Amino acid sequence: MAETVVQMRDVTKNYRRDAFELKVLQGITLNVEAGDFVALMGPSGSGKSTLLNLLAGIDQPSSGDLVVAGEQVSRMNESRLARWRQRHIGFIFQFYNLIPVLTAYENVELPLTLRRGSRAARKRRVETALSVVGLQNRMKHYPRQLSGGQEQRVAIARAIVTDPTLLLADEPTGDLDADSGREILDLLGQLNEQFNKTILMVTHDPTAAARAKRLVRLDKGLLVSGDAGAGS
Amino acid sequence: MIKLIRRNLLRNKRRTFLTMASLAMALFILSLLGVVNDAMSFADESEIPDRLVVRNAISLTFPLPEAYEQRLRTIDNVVAVTPQNWFQGVYKDQRPENFFPRFTVDPETFRSVFYDYTWNEEEWEAFAEQRTAFAAGRELTEIQGWSIGDTITIKGDIYPIDVELQLRAIFDYDEPGQERQIFFHRRYVEEAMGNPGQNGTYWLRLDDPNAAPAVIAAAEAMFENSDNQVRAETAEAFAASFTEMLGNIQFFFTMIGLAIVISIFLITANTMAMAARERTTEVSVLRTLGFRRNQVLGMVIGESLAVGVLGSLLGVGFTAVAIQGATPFLEQMGFGFGGFALDSQVLVTAVTIGISVGLLSGVFPAVAAARLKIVDGLRRL
Numbered sequence: 001m002a003e004t005v006v007q008m009r010d011v012t013k014n015y016r017r018d019a020f021e022l023k024v025l026q027g028i029t030l031n032v033e034a035g036d037f038v039a040l041m042g043p044s045g046s047g048k049s050t051l052l053n054l055l056a057g058i059d060q061p062s063s064g065d066l067v068v069a070g071e072q073v074s075r076m077n078e079s080r081l082a083r084w085r086q087r088h089i090g091f092i093f094q095f096y097n098l099i100p101v102l103t104a105y106e107n108v109e110l111p112l113t114l115r116r117g118s119r120a121a122r123k124r125r126v127e128t129a130l131s132v133v134g135l136q137n138r139m140k141h142y143p144r145q146l147s148g149g150q151e152q153r154v155a156i157a158r159a160i161v162t163d164p165t166l167l168l169a170d171e172p173t174g175d176l177d178a179d180s181g182r183e184i185l186d187l188l189g190q191l192n193e194q195f196n197k198t199i200l201m202v203t204h205d206p207t208a209a210a211r212a213k214r215l216v217r218l219d220k221g222l223l224v225s226g227d228a229g230a231g232s
Numbered sequence: 233m234i235k236l237i238r239r240n241l242l243r244n245k246r247r248t249f250l251t252m253a254s255l256a257m258a259l260f261i262l263s264l265l266g267v268v269n270d271a272m273s274f275a276d277e278s279e280i281p282d283r284l285v286v287r288n289a290i291s292l293t294f295p296l297p298e299a300y301e302q303r304l305r306t307i308d309n310v311v312a313v314t315p316q317n318w319f320q321g322v323y324k325d326q327r328p329e330n331f332f333p334r335f336t337v338d339p340e341t342f343r344s345v346f347y348d349y350t351w352n353e354e355e356w357e358a359f360a361e362q363r364t365a366f367a368a369g370r371e372l373t374e375i376q377g378w379s380i381g382d383t384i385t386i387k388g389d390i391y392p393i394d395v396e397l398q399l400r401a402i403f404d405y406d407e408p409g410q411e412r413q414i415f416f417h418r419r420y421v422e423e424a425m426g427n428p429g430q431n432g433t434y435w436l437r438l439d440d441p442n443a444a445p446a447v448i449a450a451a452e453a454m455f456e457n458s459d460n461q462v463r464a465e466t467a468e469a470f471a472a473s474f475t476e477m478l479g480n481i482q483f484f485f486t487m488i489g490l491a492i493v494i495s496i497f498l499i500t501a502n503t504m505a506m507a508a509r510e511r512t513t514e515v516s517v518l519r520t521l522g523f524r525r526n527q528v529l530g531m532v533i534g535e536s537l538a539v540g541v542l543g544s545l546l547g548v549g550f551t552a553v554a555i556q557g558a559t560p561f562l563e564q565m566g567f568g569f570g571g572f573a574l575d576s577q578v579l580v581t582a583v584t585i586g587i588s589v590g591l592l593s594g595v596f597p598a599v600a601a602a603r604l605k606i607v608d609g610l611r612r613l
Contacts, residue, residue, distance in 0.1 A: 058520055058606040079524055086522025093610075097517040101239035111521045113233070158521070 005166050005198045006032035006055060011064035013050050013221075024050045026221040027064070032166075037192040037199045039212035046218040048202040049170060055200065056089050056168050057081045069165040086114050090159030092169040096151040098143040098158075104130065105139040108157045115162070129157040132195075133187060149180030156187060160197065167191065169201040173208050185211045233527065237534040244507070251503045252543040255589060258496040259547025259582045260554070265485045266578035267555060281441040283345065285470040286434040286451050289461040292318075295430035296460050304434055307450045309443035312344035315418060315431035319395070321386040332372055334386065336418035345437040348405070355380065355401035363420050365400035369411030373402050393424040436464075493585055501593035504536045508597030515601045516609025525602040532598035533591065540590015544583045548574070551582070 013025040024047045032038055042048050053059035054066060057073045066073045069088040076084060098107045108129050112122045130136050133153040143151055152172060159167055169188065173181035189211055191197040203209050217225040241248050286304060288294035298315075305313045317336045324330045339360035343349075351367075359365045368378060378384070382399045397416050405411050422428070438447055444466060451464040508515075515528050552574050 053607050056520065058516075058610075082519065082522050082524040085520065089520075091520050093517070097513065099236070099514060099517070101243050102236070106235070110518075114522050114527075 003034040004031050005034050005036070005069060006030065006200070007065070007067040009065040011054065011061045011066055013047070013054065013059070014062045024221050025054075025061070028218075028221075028223055030216065030223065032198060032200060034165075034198050035192070035196045037188070037211075037213040038201070039209035039215045040200060040202045040218060041204070041206075041209050041215060042218035042224075045220075047221045048218055051218065052168050052170055052200070052202050055166070056091055057085050086111060086162065088165040090162065090164035090167045092152070092155055092159050092167065092172045094171040094174040096143070096148075096155040096175075098151055098154055100143050103140050103142055104135060104146065104154045104157075107143070107154055108161050111158060111162050125161055126157075129161040130154075132160065132191075133157045147180070148176050149183055152176060152180070152184050153187065156184070156191075160191065160195075165198065167197050167199045169199065171202055171204065173203070173205060181205070181208070233531060233534070237531060237538060240507075240511070240531075240535055241538055247503065247507070248539065251500055252539055252546060254499060255496055255539065255543030255586055256546035256550060258492045259544055259586050260550050262489045262492055262585065263548055263551040263574065263578050263582045264555070265489050266581065267551070267574055269485050270575060270578065281444070281466070282438045283467045284436040284438065284444060284447060284451070284464055285467055286436060286462050286464045287432065287470070289452075289463040292432065294460070295428075295432055296434065296462065298429040298431060300455070300460075300462070301431070301434055303454060304436060304451060307436075307447055307454070309438050309440055309447055310436050311439045312341060312437040314338055314341035314345040314435050315433065316435055317418060317421070317432040319386065319388070319416075319421065320390040321388040321395070323384060323386050329375075333413035335413065335415050336421050337415045338418050342415070345435045347437075349410075350404040351401060359401035362398065362400055363417050364395075364397055366397040366414050366416035367401035367403055368399060368414045370402050370404050371411035372413065373399070375412070391421065391425065393421070395420065395424070433470075435467075493589065497589045497593060500536070500539065500589055501596065504532075504539070504593045505597040505600075507535070508532050508601050512601070512604060512609045515604065516606045519606050520610070529598045529602040532601050533594040536590045536594025536598075537587065538590070540587045540593075543590065544586025547586060548579055548582050 008028050008030040011025055011028045012023070015022040015024055028047075028051065040048050040051065050059065054061050054073070055068055057068070057076070061074050064074075069084075071084060071088075073081070073084070098104075099110065102110065105126055108126045109122060112125060127136060127139075130139055133156050135150060135153050135157065138146060138150060138154075141150075143154070146154065152175075156172075167188075172188065173184050176184060185208055188199055188201065192199050192213070199212075201208070201212060209215050215225075216223060286296070286300070288296055295317075301313050301315060304310060315338055319334045319336055321334070322330075323332070323334075343351075343356075355367075359367045366384070368376075373379070378399050380399055380402065383396060384399070385394055385396050387394045395416065397414075403411070418431070436447065436451075438444060448464040448466075452462060455462045515532075518531075519525075519528060555574050
């Protein structure tokens with residue numbers, strides 16, 4: 001039986017805006033198994049990105065249990081969370097968010113600089129990650145010298161270079177043309193199929209969602225359809 | 233991390249250069265003011281603690297009777313007394329390079345109080361014997377191109393006499409500033425003026441520096457009921473009061489310096505805050521990747537510190553180079569009798585200020601960047 005990477009139990013997230021309390025997530029229960037590829041769909045404001053942020057440990061739930069990669073994310077302090085993210089989470093942003101002053105190689109190397117390890121070992125890992133995304137010949141290029149699709153592939157290489165437990169993608173094709181979007185989805189599919197990476201992808205695009213193994217829909221902070229996952 | 237700091241500094245080269253250059257320019261001006269301030273200081277850093285000055289209590293411009301010399305000599309712990317007078321006049325013309333301090337002295341007693349000048353004994357004897365002789369500091373003779381035997385004329389402006397003097401002795405002193413003055417016979421001026429029997433100051437040498445407060449009190453008490461009350465003070469205090477006569481220019485310079493430091497701090501802080509604000513999303517991305525708060529803090533402070541360090545080095549480097557070229561100009565402007573030199577104190581002060589400005593200007597944006605919630609930073613796309 002596959003290991004459970006994400007276990008959410010009755011997770012809520014509320015935001016206070018002046019006198020009002022916004023209930024963004026209302027008692028979400030969701031499990032994601034290792035090797036799964038989950039697409040998270042829903043209209044704007046449904047709480048997709050908030051859910052992703054909670055899973056990435058960059059935001060904290062208001063209540064409920066959230067265990068990711070075997071650790072209670074909601075009980076970790078800031079410093080422990082940073083180390084945990086470094087080890088277990090690979091994040092792919094809609095707008096790539098590469099550091100413009102660093103080359104493709106240096107952008108991918110960035111998460112590894114937080115870890116111990118020789119320069120040679122780091123180089124091997126960066127080159128491997130860049131060859132997985134097909135950009136081994138663009139290592140010395142700066143983000144401004146790359147196309148949108150290439151930038152997103154560098155961002156994917158940066159997300160996988162530490163071999164994280166969970167890959168989180170926030171509308172990874174949202175800023176790309178159809179061809180580039182297809183390439184990125186192929187790449188995510190390949191990472192899931194060939195390298196058994198666990199992926200949770202937020203998307204508006206039904207075509208993109210169709211590439212996932214499992215679809216989960218959110219509306220107004222509630223899980224409205226889709227399998228909540230084994231053990232739920 | 234260092235690579236990231238370096239690249240971020242080069243991200244907007246023009247802005248970094250201009251920030252660094254403005255800091256460097258401010259420190260250059262600050263160092264220059266410090267150098268001029270030092271040069272204007274009459275206080276000898278190695279001031280002899282066993283010397284006191286006695287002058288008219290009203291002001292330096294009022295003289296004291298000649299007879300005071302003998303009476304001062306009777307005070308306990310006073311081993312020697314010598315008069316000294318400023319001779320206000322013009323050498324050649326009013327150009328600043330022809331201005332130098334000139335004092336009339338009594339060769340009979342001068343060296344018993346001012347024992348720290350170095351003389352060639354034969355030259356000293358020649359100077360002491362000739363009523364129209366003058367002695368000049370070595371540095372001044374080099375500047376003016378004087379040799380032993382040369383004759384100069386100083387036209388009195390306050391004094392209604394002109395003095396014609398012949399160089400008979402050249403003295404040396406540990407501090408170059410002291411070598412930019414001349415001494416000549418007080419008796420020569422006294423006679424030319426019809427023997428008014430007055431002196432501007434009396435310099436006292438004590439056998440025990442610890443006796444200074446008692447001697448000061450005794451000297452002031454001695455003439456308390458006379459027409460010419462005196463003020464006695466240490467040589468250092470006297471030098472300070474002399475500077476006050478210049479309109480407290482040093483204080484003025486210090487205020488200018490302070491204004492420069494505050495302005496440059498605000499400019500640099502604003503620039504660093506702007507640079508940090510522009511990268512809010514990037515900081516959040518770095519923290520998503522696993523960078524901790526203190527690493528972000530270190531990165532932003534590191535950038536501003538680098539600006540501070542490089543700006544400081546540029547500033548003092550420029551000062552060191554420029555001081556050579558600026559010296560004749562500053563001297564022409566009339567600043568300084570002590571010679572210009574970028575001493576270590578000015579250098580250390582400038583570098584410390586530069587680095588502090590860099591460091592402090594980075595603290596607020598760094599703390600703001602480190603405290604920003606990651607999700608808030610990512611929302612600012």
